[in-house]
Amino acid sequence: MTPISARSFNERTVIRPDKSPELEVGVVGWPGNDDICSIGTEDNDGRTLVRVTLYRGATPGDEPAPGEAAGYQVTVRTSGPLYHVPPKGTEVIVAFPGGFGMAPGSGVLLASVGPTPGIQFRGNKAKLDVGPDQDIVIKGRSVTISDYDNRYLAVGPDTGTMMADEDGTMMQIKDRQITIVVPGDDGVGKTVLLLNVDAIMMVHAAAAGTSVVNMADGNMLATGQQGSLIFGSVNIGSAASPVTAAVVAPVGAPGIAGVGSSSVFISP
Numbered sequence: 001m002t003p004i005s006a007r008s009f010n011e012r013t014v015i016r017p018d019k020s021p022e023l024e025v026g027v028v029g030w031p032g033n034d035d036i037c038s039i040g041t042e043d044n045d046g047r048t049l050v051r052v053t054l055y056r057g058a059t060p061g062d063e064p065a066p067g068e069a070a071g072y073q074v075t076v077r078t079s080g081p082l083y084h085v086p087p088k089g090t091e092v093i094v095a096f097p098g099g100f101g102m103a104p105g106s107g108v109l110l111a112s113v114g115p116t117p118g119i120q121f122r123g124n125k126a127k128l129d130v131g132p133d134q135d136i137v138i139k140g141r142s143v144t145i146s147d148y149d150n151r152y153l154a155v156g157p158d159t160g161t162m163m164a165d166e167d168g169t170m171m172q173i174k175d176r177q178i179t180i181v182v183p184g185d186d187g188v189g190k191t192v193l194l195l196n197v198d199a200i201m202m203v204h205a206a207a208a209g210t211s212v213v214n215m216a217d218g219n220m221l222a223t224g225q226q227g228s229l230i231f232g233s234v235n236i237g238s239a240a241s242p243v244t245a246a247v248v249a250p251v252g253a254p255g256i257a258g259v260g261s262s263s264v265f266i267s268p
Contacts, residue, residue: 237267
């Protein structure tokens with residue numbers, strides 16, 4: 001097979017002698033060739049070349065197979081910032097600016113045309129769709145997806161990975177730390193969960209007071225207005241066992257002997 005970089009005859013045919021621009025319609029791929037592109041790398045100047053067969057140049061009466069064209073076979077460059085190689089058989093519009101010269105890749109892929117998406121698309125609903133067989137990467141110093149109610153998803157060196165709802169509920173992942181904040185009606189954080197490599201902290205602010213649970217360095221601290229432990233049994237201390245049951249006596253009843261608890265055990 002002739003290398004893609006060596007083909008220039010058809011580009012010379014398409015480009016006018018006066019080098020005026022040309023717009024052509026064609027189909028991605030060359031008949032009988034499953035390779036539709038040559039991906040740009042550091043070894044070939046980085047430009048991806050896409051194989052396209054034009055409608056122009058077909059032999060009269062030559063009926064191409066479905067999804068193919070039968071005209072000139074050319075190579076065209078992709079254009080940014082959305083660098084995209086359409087699937088084989090996709091109808092495309094390509095331009096041949098005369099000033100690009102008469103070499104492979106002198107054309108530029110301008111657009112893919114054809115059927116619109118069958119779902120999630122309508123007059124007031126746009127859709128970015130590269131097809132079920134292609135992955136898509138959105139890349140920049142930072143990337144933000146947002147709506148007009150200020151819900152957003154942001155990724156970047158300044159924010160880390162952050163998402164938020166319109167009411168200010170947010171989650172951030174940055175510098176090996178996960179922070180979740182749920183605001184109150186005044187917009188100030190009311191419930192906060194913080195997870196990092198050194199500690200776990202939960203804070204909840206209420207009208208009656210603030211409750212805090214903090215775990216760090218093997219220690220756990222819980223503070224608040226009131227605490228309750230409701231379990232089948234509770235061990236306090238590493239050596240607690242049924243033989244070291246807590247002694248329980250009625251409140252306000254001096255002189256009454258306490259009895260061993262059947263559910264709370266304390267280390268001696």
